[in-house]
Amino acid sequence: MDRIDRRKRAPLGRQIYERVRKAIDTGILAPGARVASARALASELGVARGTVEAAYQRLAGEGYLLARGPAGTIVSPNLPHAPRAGRVEAPAGSAGTGRLAPIDKPAAKSATPAPMPLQLGIPALDAFPRKLWSRLAARRVRMTLPADLSYGDPCGEPALRQAIAAYLHVSRGVACDAEQVFVTAGYRASLALAAGVLLERGDSVWIEDPCYPPTRAVLEQASLIPTPIPVDDEGIAVAEGERWAPRARMAVVTPSHQAPLCVSMTVARRLALLDWASRANAWVFEDDYDGEFHYAGPTLPALKSLDADDRVIYAGSFSKALFPSLSLGYLVVPNAVAARFAKAMEAGPSRSPRLEQMTVADFLTGGHFARHLKKMRLLYSRRRAWFADALHEVFGDRVQVDQTRGGMHLVVRVRAKAGDRTLARRAQREGMNCQPLSERHAKPRRRDQALLMGFTNVATAGEARQIARRLRDAFEGD
Amino acid sequence: MDRIDRRKRAPLGRQIYERVRKAIDTGILAPGARVASARALASELGVARGTVEAAYQRLAGEGYLLARGPAGTIVSPNLPHAPRAGRVEAPAGSAGTGRLAPIDKPAAKSATPAPMPLQLGIPALDAFPRKLWSRLAARRVRMTLPADLSYGDPCGEPALRQAIAAYLHVSRGVACDAEQVFVTAGYRASLALAAGVLLERGDSVWIEDPCYPPTRAVLEQASLIPTPIPVDDEGIAVAEGERWAPRARMAVVTPSHQAPLCVSMTVARRLALLDWASRANAWVFEDDYDGEFHYAGPTLPALKSLDADDRVIYAGSFSKALFPSLSLGYLVVPNAVAARFAKAMEAGPSRSPRLEQMTVADFLTGGHFARHLKKMRLLYSRRRAWFADALHEVFGDRVQVDQTRGGMHLVVRVRAKAGDRTLARRAQREGMNCQPLSERHAKPRRRDQALLMGFTNVATAGEARQIARRLRDAFEGD
Numbered sequence: 001m002d003r004i005d006r007r008k009r010a011p012l013g014r015q016i017y018e019r020v021r022k023a024i025d026t027g028i029l030a031p032g033a034r035v036a037s038a039r040a041l042a043s044e045l046g047v048a049r050g051t052v053e054a055a056y057q058r059l060a061g062e063g064y065l066l067a068r069g070p071a072g073t074i075v076s077p078n079l080p081h082a083p084r085a086g087r088v089e090a091p092a093g094s095a096g097t098g099r100l101a102p103i104d105k106p107a108a109k110s111a112t113p114a115p116m117p118l119q120l121g122i123p124a125l126d127a128f129p130r131k132l133w134s135r136l137a138a139r140r141v142r143m144t145l146p147a148d149l150s151y152g153d154p155c156g157e158p159a160l161r162q163a164i165a166a167y168l169h170v171s172r173g174v175a176c177d178a179e180q181v182f183v184t185a186g187y188r189a190s191l192a193l194a195a196g197v198l199l200e201r202g203d204s205v206w207i208e209d210p211c212y213p214p215t216r217a218v219l220e221q222a223s224l225i226p227t228p229i230p231v232d233d234e235g236i237a238v239a240e241g242e243r244w245a246p247r248a249r250m251a252v253v254t255p256s257h258q259a260p261l262c263v264s265m266t267v268a269r270r271l272a273l274l275d276w277a278s279r280a281n282a283w284v285f286e287d288d289y290d291g292e293f294h295y296a297g298p299t300l301p302a303l304k305s306l307d308a309d310d311r312v313i314y315a316g317s318f319s320k321a322l323f324p325s326l327s328l329g330y331l332v333v334p335n336a337v338a339a340r341f342a343k344a345m346e347a348g349p350s351r352s353p354r355l356e357q358m359t360v361a362d363f364l365t366g367g368h369f370a371r372h373l374k375k376m377r378l379l380y381s382r383r384r385a386w387f388a389d390a391l392h393e394v395f396g397d398r399v400q401v402d403q404t405r406g407g408m409h410l411v412v413r414v415r416a417k418a419g420d421r422t423l424a425r426r427a428q429r430e431g432m433n434c435q436p437l438s439e440r441h442a443k444p445r446r447r448d449q450a451l452l453m454g455f456t457n458v459a460t461a462g463e464a465r466q467i468a469r470r471l472r473d474a475f476e477g478d
Numbered sequence: 479m480d481r482i483d484r485r486k487r488a489p490l491g492r493q494i495y496e497r498v499r500k501a502i503d504t505g506i507l508a509p510g511a512r513v514a515s516a517r518a519l520a521s522e523l524g525v526a527r528g529t530v531e532a533a534y535q536r537l538a539g540e541g542y543l544l545a546r547g548p549a550g551t552i553v554s555p556n557l558p559h560a561p562r563a564g565r566v567e568a569p570a571g572s573a574g575t576g577r578l579a580p581i582d583k584p585a586a587k588s589a590t591p592a593p594m595p596l597q598l599g600i601p602a603l604d605a606f607p608r609k610l611w612s613r614l615a616a617r618r619v620r621m622t623l624p625a626d627l628s629y630g631d632p633c634g635e636p637a638l639r640q641a642i643a644a645y646l647h648v649s650r651g652v653a654c655d656a657e658q659v660f661v662t663a664g665y666r667a668s669l670a671l672a673a674g675v676l677l678e679r680g681d682s683v684w685i686e687d688p689c690y691p692p693t694r695a696v697l698e699q700a701s702l703i704p705t706p707i708p709v710d711d712e713g714i715a716v717a718e719g720e721r722w723a724p725r726a727r728m729a730v731v732t733p734s735h736q737a738p739l740c741v742s743m744t745v746a747r748r749l750a751l752l753d754w755a756s757r758a759n760a761w762v763f764e765d766d767y768d769g770e771f772h773y774a775g776p777t778l779p780a781l782k783s784l785d786a787d788d789r790v791i792y793a794g795s796f797s798k799a800l801f802p803s804l805s806l807g808y809l810v811v812p813n814a815v816a817a818r819f820a821k822a823m824e825a826g827p828s829r830s831p832r833l834e835q836m837t838v839a840d841f842l843t844g845g846h847f848a849r850h851l852k853k854m855r856l857l858y859s860r861r862r863a864w865f866a867d868a869l870h871e872v873f874g875d876r877v878q879v880d881q882t883r884g885g886m887h888l889v890v891r892v893r894a895k896a897g898d899r900t901l902a903r904r905a906q907r908e909g910m911n912c913q914p915l916s917e918r919h920a921k922p923r924r925r926d927q928a929l930l931m932g933f934t935n936v937a938t939a940g941e942a943r944q945i946a947r948r949l950r951d952a953f954e955g956d
Contacts, residue, residue: 036848046776149801298524323627370514
């Protein structure tokens with residue numbers, strides 16, 4: 001119970017003094033942090049300004065606060081940091097206690113640790129055109145009119161929906177209207193939305209085996225029954241699916257590059273899948289998270305482009321094509337169900353900030369998106385070759401790298417006594433975030449032992465060799 | 479079926495020509511829109527650059543495209559707009575067909591219509607410090623490091639969680655650590671998250687009667703049973719709740735200013751509610767969406783500040799305190815369940831872009847938030863008085879305005895033959911978006927007839943009088 005209360009025995013000023021002091025003592029207010037002005041806090045608490053000023057003066061006298069005149073009042077930078085669990089600690093290597101927080105600068109670098117080498121599903125962060133993006137975002141935020149601060153269309157900004165439709169039409173062979181495009185917070189939100197609109201609790205859903213773990217998690221959260229169907233060299237084994245779960249209401253697939261095996265679904269298999277969906281009156285959820293990153297031969301058109309019977313829900317994401325912290329993805333749905341999706345978006349919790357949406361729209365319509373993807377295809381193709389070469393050079397015939405034509409990681413089979421989980425754990429201990437394939441299988445067999453290694457952030461041939469050597473050292477103990 | 483396909487009879491160039499032409503014919507590519515460069519599209523489709531160039535040249539020859547040399551290729555601005563359902567129409571009053579879209583400028587103004595007068599729940603959009611915000615956001619986006627582009631903490635940016643904890647501690651009397659704060663996409667996402675973590679399907683939940691309609695919608699979507707409990711002059715009638723739904727697992731309440739009646743929950747009622755929660759082992763979800771906007775007497779501390787038994791989940795939002803298109807809110811949860819919330823956030827679909835989060839963190843720690851709220855309290859108190867005065871002046875004793883101490887709208891009781899739904903419809907027809915109170919009641923009684931009118935965007939005393947007169951005219955026909 002910690003409130004400014006007129007009926008308490010303690011005078012109001014004393015209560016304010018104690019509240020602020022407690023926040024400092026417990027470290028919630030860190031040394032160097034700015035506190036509300038006496039005027040603003042007095043307004044907030046509905047007390048006289050003098051009351052707050054007196055409390056602040058006492059705190060300043062005791063060394064807790066430092067008044068800096070018109071520059072405001074801060075928590076004394078010379079106080080030792082309060083040691084407590086809840087604090088955001090200073091990054092290792094900083095000056096330690098007594099460190100002066102930057103005050104008139106932005107609060108803090110967000111101080112994200114860089115992703116670990118080999119981490120999956122992260123685009124080349126060093127190669128993103130940050131300056132161009134910054135220019136577009138700054139221009140967009142400068143152009144903000146009062147009405148733009150208000151709620152936008154819950155289905156997404158019209159300009160972005162239109163830009164996505166145009167991109168998909170020309171580049172991915174997906175014919176759709178802006179009204180069929182729904183902007184979401186990313187893949188999970190897209191899948192949860194589609195499941196909520198199209199399926200009923202307890203419905204069975206085909207998922208690929210092996211699969212991307214969040215797919216299973218999202219479906220289970222929606223009280224659906226994910227049914228793993230094996231993936232072979234052509235993609236999901238439709239005949240197996242029909243045998244084991246003929247009454248499934250949806251299949252969630254990654255046709256461009258299967259996640260995580262990176263095989264591309266053949267046209268024959270695509271047609272078989274669509275044929276099943278038509279006969280079973282089921283839906284196909286196409287997760288096209290990295291369809292743009294195909295290095296050998298032409299980019300594959302989306303499965304959606306073959307969707308004559310309107311069974312395919314197409315999900316795209318800007319997390320790979322642009323960058324993850326955007327948290328922006330989209331769905332393309334058949335016309336016949338677009339109104340139901342619109343209704344769900346209106347009622348649903350997912351809303352994306354308009355500034356991000358408009359910046360992405362500018363990036364697309366300005367021609368930057370196609371250019372960026374083209375650059376990334378070249379870059380990834382090079383980084384992939386560097387890394388595969390380095391693995392072969394360092395490991396010789398102790399590794400085999402699956403031959404795939406696209407994607408953002410390699411599937412690496414290591415000849416070793418230890419299983420892939422052990423090897424992955426050893427690599428992770430040495431700071432390299434590769435993942436064991438067998439964990440992604442419902443029932444891993446002997447041949448499902450492999451390591452998944454993201455190559456997109458391996459910046460040079462030298463770095464590739466260095467990482468390969470570190471992997472070799474990490475795997476030893478074997 | 480619309481794909482670039484080597485096995486098709488039509489030559490590749492012809493297929494590209496047709497795909498682009500169809501996009502233009504159907505209006506997906508609008509006049510003035512930029513198309514991908516021949517080089518980028520060739521890379522994307524895996525065809526020779528010359529093939530795309532030839533297709534583009536043919537389209538240019540037929541007047542579909544306009545090559546502008548190094549400035550890129552655009553859809554000819556002189557083409558008439560294709561008339562189709564899916565298009566984003568030019569705003570009324572623009573030049574009509576043949577209009578040149580701005581090309582090197584951002585794609586489009588987002589062209590949001592300004593909210594209608596009297597719309598509920600929108601802060602004063604004209605009074606938001608857009609320039610300051612723009613400066614902070616531009617600085618933040620400029621400072622972006624490669625690692626910042628990657629996924630952030632799914633629970634929210636540490637700097638923002640810390641800044642929220644500090645603000646709540648000092649200003650709202652809520653003692654919490656950063657680890658208890660979870661950043662969400664707003665109120666609905668917050669409620670959905672809490673329901674998902676703490677409740678089971680079929681659980682009964684007290685909601686206020688009358689209530690904020692999305693509350694009911696979110697609970698129903700989570701397969702919970704919302705049970706309306708009447709609100710009286712002191713807030714939710716806890717005794718009624720205990721009578722009708724003693725086994726409820728949660729109560730969703732708006733203690734600062736009840737939505738929509740704007741009554742503040744008395745301390746006695748707050749204690750009774752917490753007492754029930756302790757005895758029933760239930761949760762209290764405190765929606766503090768506008769607690770900062772209290773005009774008579776001190777800002778009320780949050781119900782959470784009385785929460786000795788850790789039963790309260792506190793939900794705040796930046797939609798009212800800053801602006802709606804941010805789509806940013808947060809939850810504060812008891813320590814004992816924080817780990818469960820963290821796990822749900824990791825698995826869940828809700829992610830907020832990091833740029834927005836860091837900009838808000840800067841706004842808070844820079845002292846701008848407290849200052850902004852103080853200004854808004856003064857401004858709203860003035861706008862509220864102007865509008866109430868105008869209503870009394872124009873309607874005389876035909877209106878009665880409920881005496882409340884805070885909130886963002888007035889509850890206006892109009893003496894008229896027509897019911898509040900009819901009056902609201904008439905006002906809406908004339909472009910004023912007031913809402914009927916009776917619609918928010920589960921079982922409206924005679925005295926539950928009133929109109930809810932947002933005053934926050936009524937900018938001057940003159941505008942207030944003008945709107946009051948327009949309301950009077952709209953209500954006639956009665």
